[in-house]
Amino acid sequence: MSTRSIPEALIHEIRERIDIVDIVSSYLPLKRSGANHQGLCPFHSEKTPSFNVNSSRQIFHCFGCGEGGNVYSFLMKIEGLSFPDAVRRLAEKVGLTVPDEAMSPAEEKRREETELLLRINGAAAEFYHQLLLEGDEGKVARRYLRQRGYDAESVRQFQLGFAPERWEALARHLQEKGFPVEAVRDRLGLTRAGKEGRGDYDLFRGRLMIPIYDVRGGVVALGGRVLDDSLPKYINSPESPVYHKGRVLYGLHTAREAMRRLGCGIVVEGYFDQMALHRNGFPHAVATCGTALTPDHARLLKRYTDRLLLLFDQDKAGRQAALRAMEVMLPEGLSVAVVELTDGDDPDSFLVRHGAEAMAKRLEAAKPVIEYYMDLTLEQCGDGVEAQARAAEAIADKLRLLKSDIERDLYLRTLSARTGIDAALLGRRTAVAVAQSETPPPAPRLPVPTPRPAVRPPASGKLERAQKTMLRMFLEGQIAATELASDDLEALFPDSGWRRIAVAALALAAEERPLVDGLQERLEPDDLALLAALLMEAHEALLDEPERLLVDCRQVLLKHHAEARRRQLPELIRAAAAAGDTGAEAELLQELQQLLKKKL
Ligand code: UTP
Ligand code: MN
Secondary structure (H helix, E strand, C coil): CHHHCCCHHHHHHHHHHCCHHHHHHCCCCCEEECCEEEECCCCCCCCCCCEEEECCCCEEEECCCCCEECHHHHHHHHHCCCHHHHHHHHHHHHCCCCCHHHCCHHHHHHHHHHHHHHHHHHHHHHHHHHHHHCCCCCHHHHHHHHHCCCCHHHHHHCCCEEECCCCCHHHHHHHHCCCCHHHHHHHCCCEECCCCCCCCEECCCCEEEEEEECCCCCEEEEEEECCCCCCCCEEECCCECCECHHHCCECHHHHHHHHHHHCCEEEECCHHHHHHHHHCCCCCEEECCCCCCCHHHHHHHHCCCCEEEECCCCCHHHHHHHHHHHHHHHHHCCEEEECCCCCCCCHHHHHHHHHHHHHHHHHHCCEEHHHHHHHHHHHHHCCCHHHHHHHHHHHHHHHHHCCCHHHHHHHHHHHHHHHCCCHHHHHHHHHHHHHHHCCCCCCCCCCCCCCCCCCCCCCCCHHHHHHHHHHHHHHCCCCCHHHHHCCCHHHHCCCHHHHHHHHHHHHHHHCCCCHHHHHHHHCCHHHHHHHHHHHHCCCCCCCCCHHHHHHHHHHHHHHHHHHHHHHHHHHHHHHHHHCCCHHHHHHHHHHHHHHHHHHC
């Protein structure tokens, strides 16, 4: 697997030379508090700090949202990097190099191509930018922009450009720079093949150019706007290995920090809307690139904030877009509100006509998207009893999208008050919609029963505590590996996460390596977050008697395991009998008898 192809020792050495406190401090202020450093969590919005960084263990954990891990996890999460890229980034910082052989040849090729494509797009953006800033050809575009209130400084700020009315301006320029024509044409679509032996010609001609960046500031695509009313208004780079419009948000690379700082983001529909907001002091705005919001967009945004304002055009299309966005964003657990402007406006025209202060008021007055939907639906359905009932049903169904049942309940009451329909009746409707939206598990094929199926209900409460206590004692050296190794790990650790950590820790113990440190190189991010949570929690004080505590924990877990197995066996026996597997049937029967005997 690629994430593990960088040598473990190197990953370790880089981590050794870095202090997680320094890295985290460069993103948010930390204050010392006991053994930890604390700050406001950058991964969810909060008013009192529950984000903890532990310098001696070099891990972090947020008691509020559960994010956690080591310095690599932090960087991956906050910068949206892959694991290898996070390692590379830190390697650079400490002056170590990650050998490229660490990548598979296929990965290496992909990385090289990505770099090339970004360089080409970057060169194109710069070429267009210069043509806009100086020279006669750019005059028309400069005049157009001046009319919209953009001076040279804002042209620089957004690296705007101008594609001249020539057929081969960019094609020639890139060729002179030595870029391969195939990449320019076939991979990026910046040029197209000319007919009958003529050279490639430019995609963008006579347009105002807007570079589109990824989160790291690489130019992944370009958008080109006409300077008059002709159509199409915009032409954009086609999808390419570096550009998937469903995964890119215009302006995110500059907006993300502001989103974090302000605890909220704004989503608009147009490039010009985004630029207008930034120019007017709303740096937390991003735009979709001519496409509806996708679940990928929602997840991308969620890295930076969990509260979003939808600021769409005030027309029918904009309203529909807001409702579609609701379907995508609520299931991701984002809190979403809709901003309403004067009818017919878009954010840009509203700012031109009413200014930043008026905009700020509108943002403040944003309506939770469900309420927006409720208002819209009830307004549109008219007064007829039947129409009202249909509308109420539709709204009750939609409430399924809410993650919190408290919120759901609040809206049910509002809906009931507004329609006069009994809240309990509406609630049943919502409950059905919730049940239906939960994807049913795939129908099991009738299995020939294996003697030891691993499926178990997730442990909670007592079991969770027992697993964590044992693991913690082991990691702290209070009990020996043999105490755990000699047992059935599936029984001792019914939760797969804790079990994976135990397995990895046992392997490290067998290699006589330090456990907590070694685990950091071996665990996948989710498990690492679990580990960080475990280590940050106060360890129950019973350190004098680890042996007795161990006995108690084991008893709880083994008893639970036996009971679960006993409940499961009759079904397995029936299935074995049905499948005609008499050997398995007998074996399972015997197991059941033994379990029953033990219990007596
Ligand atoms: P708009 O027509 O609202 O454009 O389309 P705009 O950005 O507000 O531009 P101005 O203010 O009229 O100059 C919204 C977005 O939809 C995409 C673009 O991303 C645009 O910013 N779009 C629109 C296209 O991709 N192609 C089109 O032909 C039109
Ligand atoms: Mn617009």
